[in-house]
Amino acid sequence: xxxxxxxxGIDIGQCALKAMRCTLDADGNMVADxxxxxxxxxxxxxxxxxxEQLIADALQQFLSRNEVKGDKVAISxxxxxxxxxxxxxxxxxxxxxxxxxxxxxxxQIPFALEDVIxxxxxxxxxxxxxxxxxxxxxxxxxMKRDQVFRLLEPYEEAGFELDVIQLAPLSIYNFVSHCLIxxxxxxxxxxxxxxxxxxxxxxIGTDTTDIVVTNGFRVWQRNxxxxxxxxxxxxxxxxxxxxxxxxxxxxxxxxxEGAKAIFQAMRPAFNDLLTEVQRSMNFxxxxxxxxxxxxxxxxxxxxxxxxxQSYLSKNLGYEIMDLNESTWKTRISxxxxxxxxxxxxxxxxxxxxYGLCLQALGQSHLSTxxxxxxxxxxxxxxxxxxxxxxxxxxIMLAFAFNLFFVVNNWHMVHDDRSDGNTTWADAMRxxxxxxxxxxxxxxxxxxSQDRIVFLDTLAEEVAGNKDRQxxxxxxxxxVTGALxxxxxLQSGEVPDVKKIPxxxxxxxxxxxxxxxxxxxxxxxxxKELWKDHLQDLKFxxxxxxxxxxxxxxxxxxxxxxxxxxxxxxxxxxxxxxIHGYHFHNNLSAxxxxxxxxVRKTFMRELMYGNIDLPTKPGLDPQLANFTLKELxxxxxxxxxxxxxxxGHMEPNPYHRGPVAANNNPGIxxxxxxxxxDGPGIGPxxxxxxxxxxxxxxxxxxxxxLKAPRFVFTVQFCWQEIPxxxxxxxxxxxxxxxxxxxxxARGGN
Numbered sequence: 001x002x003x004x005x006x007x008x009g010i011d012i013g014q015c016a017l018k019a020m021r022c023t024l025d026a027d028g029n030m031v032a033d034x035x036x037x038x039x040x041x042x043x044x045x046x047x048x049x050x051x052e053q054l055i056a057d058a059l060q061q062f063l064s065r066n067e068v069k070g071d072k073v074a075i076s077x078x079x080x081x082x083x084x085x086x087x088x089x090x091x092x093x094x095x096x097x098x099x100x101x102x103x104x105x106x107x108q109i110p111f112a113l114e115d116v117i118x119x120x121x122x123x124x125x126x127x128x129x130x131x132x133x134x135x136x137x138x139x140x141x142x143m144k145r146d147q148v149f150r151l152l153e154p155y156e157e158a159g160f161e162l163d164v165i166q167l168a169p170l171s172i173y174n175f176v177s178h179c180l181i182x183x184x185x186x187x188x189x190x191x192x193x194x195x196x197x198x199x200x201x202x203x204i205g206t207d208t209t210d211i212v213v214t215n216g217f218r219v220w221q222r223n224x225x226x227x228x229x230x231x232x233x234x235x236x237x238x239x240x241x242x243x244x245x246x247x248x249x250x251x252x253x254x255x256x257e258g259a260k261a262i263f264q265a266m267r268p269a270f271n272d273l274l275t276e277v278q279r280s281m282n283f284x285x286x287x288x289x290x291x292x293x294x295x296x297x298x299x300x301x302x303x304x305x306x307x308x309q310s311y312l313s314k315n316l317g318y319e320i321m322d323l324n325e326s327t328w329k330t331r332i333s334x335x336x337x338x339x340x341x342x343x344x345x346x347x348x349x350x351x352x353x354y355g356l357c358l359q360a361l362g363q364s365h366l367s368t369x370x371x372x373x374x375x376x377x378x379x380x381x382x383x384x385x386x387x388x389x390x391x392x393x394x395i396m397l398a399f400a401f402n403l404f405f406v407v408n409n410w411h412m413v414h415d416d417r418s419d420g421n422t423t424w425a426d427a428m429r430x431x432x433x434x435x436x437x438x439x440x441x442x443x444x445x446x447x448s449q450d451r452i453v454f455l456d457t458l459a460e461e462v463a464g465n466k467d468r469q470x471x472x473x474x475x476x477x478x479v480t481g482a483l484x485x486x487x488x489l490q491s492g493e494v495p496d497v498k499k500i501p502x503x504x505x506x507x508x509x510x511x512x513x514x515x516x517x518x519x520x521x522x523x524x525x526x527k528e529l530w531k532d533h534l535q536d537l538k539f540x541x542x543x544x545x546x547x548x549x550x551x552x553x554x555x556x557x558x559x560x561x562x563x564x565x566x567x568x569x570x571x572x573x574x575x576x577x578i579h580g581y582h583f584h585n586n587l588s589a590x591x592x593x594x595x596x597x598v599r600k601t602f603m604r605e606l607m608y609g610n611i612d613l614p615t616k617p618g619l620d621p622q623l624a625n626f627t628l629k630e631l632x633x634x635x636x637x638x639x640x641x642x643x644x645x646x647g648h649m650e651p652n653p654y655h656r657g658p659v660a661a662n663n664n665p666g667i668x669x670x671x672x673x674x675x676x677d678g679p680g681i682g683p684x685x686x687x688x689x690x691x692x693x694x695x696x697x698x699x700x701x702x703x704x705l706k707a708p709r710f711v712f713t714v715q716f717c718w719q720e721i722p723x724x725x726x727x728x729x730x731x732x733x734x735x736x737x738x739x740x741x742x743x744a745r746g747g748n
Contacts, residue, residue, distance in 0.1 A: 006033070007072040009356030010062075011168070011349075014044045014206030015228070015301075017058040018349050020337070021071070022357035030363065032334035035353075036062055037346050045207050045229065046243065052154065059158040074164035074356035077151060077370070079210045079223040082143040082167045083109065086123070086220075090744065094133045097122065101138055109142050118142035119368035124217040125190030135192055137218060141167060141368050148372060161379070164360050165370040169210045169221035171355030172201055174364035176297065179331045179354065180321065181216040190217050197294035200318055202277065203351065204228060204302040209273070211280050213291070216365070220284055224276040228302035231269045238265035254306050263307065270308070274315050281316070295321040299351045323348065471720050474613055478628050479578070482605035483508055484597075502583040502650055502707035508602055510580040521569040521717050525635065529715075530566035533637040539599045542608055573632070573719035577639075585644060585708040595641045598712050606636045606716060615723055630726050632719040640713035650707035 011018045021034035038058045042049040085108045089100045101120045109116055119141055126136040148165065155162055176199055184196045201212040207227045213220045228250075235246035239262075253262050285291065296318035298309055313320045325338050325347065332354070337343055343350070358364040484506040486495045495505045518524050584597045605628070612623045 004070045005361075006070075007074060007163075007357050007360035008066075008068055009074050009076075009171075009353035009360065011076045011171075011352040011356070012055060012058070013349075016040060016349070017055075017062060018346070018353050019062060019066070020350055020353040020357060021066070022332070022334075022361060024361055024363075025333075030332040030357070030361070032332055032337040032357075034066060035337050035340070035343055035350070036066060037342055037349070038062060043206055043229065043247075055154045056157065059154060059160070063158060068160065072163040072360045073155075073160055074166065074360040075151075075155070075162055076166055076168040076171050076352050076356060077143060078205075078208065079167055079169040079221065080208055080225075081147055081151075082141060082370070084167065084170070084221055085109075085140045086137055086218075087140070088135070088137050089133070091132055091134050092744075094128060094131055096743075097133060097136070097138070101140065104138070105140060105142070108140055111144065115145055116142045117145055117148050117370050117372055119370060121366060121368050123219070124187050124365060125192065125195075127188070139219070139366065139368070141170070141370065143167075143370050145372070148370060152375075162371060162375075164356065166356060166359060166366075166368070167370075168203070168352050169212050169223070170219070170366050170368070171352045171359070172203055172210060172212050172299065173214050173219045173221070174355035174358045174366055175351045176201055176212070176214055177216045177365045178358055178363065179328065180297065180323075181214070182331075184216040187217070193290060195290055195292075197292045199321070200281070200293055200296045200316075201299060201351075202296065202303075202312065203299040204273075205300055206302075209276075209300075211277065213281075213284055213293075215291070218288075219366075220288070222280045222283075224280065226269075226273050226276055228300070228305075230272065231266050231302070231305065234266050234269040235262065250305065266305075270311055274312060277312065277316065293318055295319045297321045297323055299323070299348050301346060301349050303348055323351075328354075470614075470723060474631060474723075475576075475633075475718060477613065478609075478611050478631055478633065479576075479606070481611050482602055482609055482628070483510075484601035484605075497653060497705065502705060503585050505583050506597070506601065507584075508580050508582045508598070510578060512579050514577045514579075516575050516577075517572065518575060518717075519572040521571070521573050521575070521719075522566075524575050524717065525566055525569055527564070527566050529635075529637055529639065532639060533635055536599060536603065536636070536638055539596060540604050540607060544608070567635075569634075569717070571719060573717050575715060575717050577713060577715045579640075579711075579713045581642075581709050581711045583650070583707045583709055585710055595638060595710065595712065597710075598638065598714065603636050603638065603714060606633055606714075613723070615727060624723075624727065624730075626726055626730075630721065630729070632721040634717050634719070636714065636716040638712060639715045640711075642711035645709040645711070648707055648709040649704035650709075652702055652705045655701045655703045 006021055006023045008019055008021050016037060016039040019036045020032055023031050023033060025031050038061055040049075040054045040058060042054065044051045044054060087104055087108070089097060089104075092100060105113060105118055105120070109118060121139050122133070123137040123139050127134045143165075151165070152162065180199060181196075185191075190196075195218065196215045198213050198215040201210075201214070203210040203212070205227045206229050207225070209224050209226055211222045211224065232243060232246045232250050235241060235249060236243055239246070239249075241249065249256055249262060250266075253259055256262060296313060296316065298312070298320065303309055309320050312318075325344055328338060328347070332338075355364065359367055485491065485493075486500050486504070486506045489495060495507065582597060607628070610625055610627045611631075612625050615622045615624045
């Protein structure tokens, strides 16, 4: 653990190791008293480079020139290796924010929480009224655990003890907020509808570029896969150079012969970087309409490439904010460092180190730490070991004194006392008596418990028998209620063909209803049946369904059901098959005909309808509303969809003339047998009963009317749910809803 007030901020990049040491003076101001810049012989991302060895050599060289023992050490992690998310919780008690963040972390982090190291912080701004956080924004940051430990390996081998691990873009945010944004409003005056102006920071590294936009209170960051190497590779491609020669030419472009040709060769790289930055800024503005940009800051040694800053400033429309020695001196002192030629030559590369030192000294806006908690615990244990040894020694000494008194007391009550006193034996006999009484009472208690279990089981059986008597009548009522009726007709009323022609009648004619019990409903739910069910769901929409939410990039998290993976139905149940037909086939509006009519009426009601049912027998039963799903009806599917029988002829109930030999002439004069209405659980539409006339003469009415018919078969499974269980489920759901409402109001 650190013993001094000095801190080191170390940034291991792809091209060089940058480090800076800072302290706080008596007035609490930052003082830089040491720095180091160690460039690798090769860039770490080059194919022939030994990354681990190059980093190890740089750390050993750093330790040979600097003393870190007793100082805090903070290191950075490249932005592309971590995850940063920001979200706004609802107005809630501040004490409950950690619970909300943990839930949000499970949703936002695409890995199991035990596989990542994560931390969070409430950002600046917002308000708190009576302990309730309003307009708060939470920053959530994470990194995979195995990546963190791989990052720690070279430091552990070199003998470092790290105190802070921070993402590089967030260190840049701390640096900019402290060094450049010095005239922002107080946190209590922050207005999210009219925020202060923001600064765009473009930190160009060797292989990637970090874009950070901040107004001192809020931060947005993005990493793009373009960096200084992109310009070097463009030169190797256009000028046919080796990588080393192209890198040297890029760094000395102004002094090289044919400078114009060099910049012309790098123009595609300029354009690629500009395109990615513009795309990122457009995305930022689309997500934060109120943000206003006041200027742009560029970091990293790659920005020293001639013309790069002016090119981006001109095309992006942002004014470049100069970041030089004088700018640093406004917020940090240390002449030995700030006046050093080596520091001034690489000053644009030390922004991350500055931000790390701020955090280690407790002066930063953002203080999250991705250092594994087990490492912190090990250090605390190691630091407390001397105190633990002293405490154990004191306890052992106390035990020794206690043993002396225990032995003395034992001799005072033992049977072998010289005075013949049998205090110990009397106590043992009394203990045995109490033990016997206790065992007797515990046995009686066990018998009483067994009796209670027996009575509870008996009561459940008696109540269950009463519930099961209602199940089939309830199912019959539910299916009957789901059958459609023509507009204006009451239940059981037969439509008049002169007022409502056959092709406009909504009624379904049920031919038969069959039932079969399956011990395992998965034997019924085949892959083909599952595909048919999903196809039906495309036509039958849930009226209570909520559209899936979109993320910040416009994508939904809802996943469509997999047609190749049928559901695993737990337990057994009944399969109900209903076969029937209807005449609702308006040929002038085929969008509402044939199978669509069954799906939009009968099947839709079976899936999403509800019904009032009695909850107890009697002349005045209490009614409760249940959805058909709560009754146990599931997976309603049309398993057979016949062709539209356009030539079907239906008897005219108004015909009173001579009757043909058969009651249903088919197409081309042939006769077809009309299916009879079998017994079922739905209402059946009988033939209209007209009053007889005085004679049976032909009244001009045709014997048959054309009624295009559609035949269908629907199946669904039914798992019995007794009424007492349904009422309990509804009661539990209401209690949970009330608890959620109370939690949303902050517990008031």
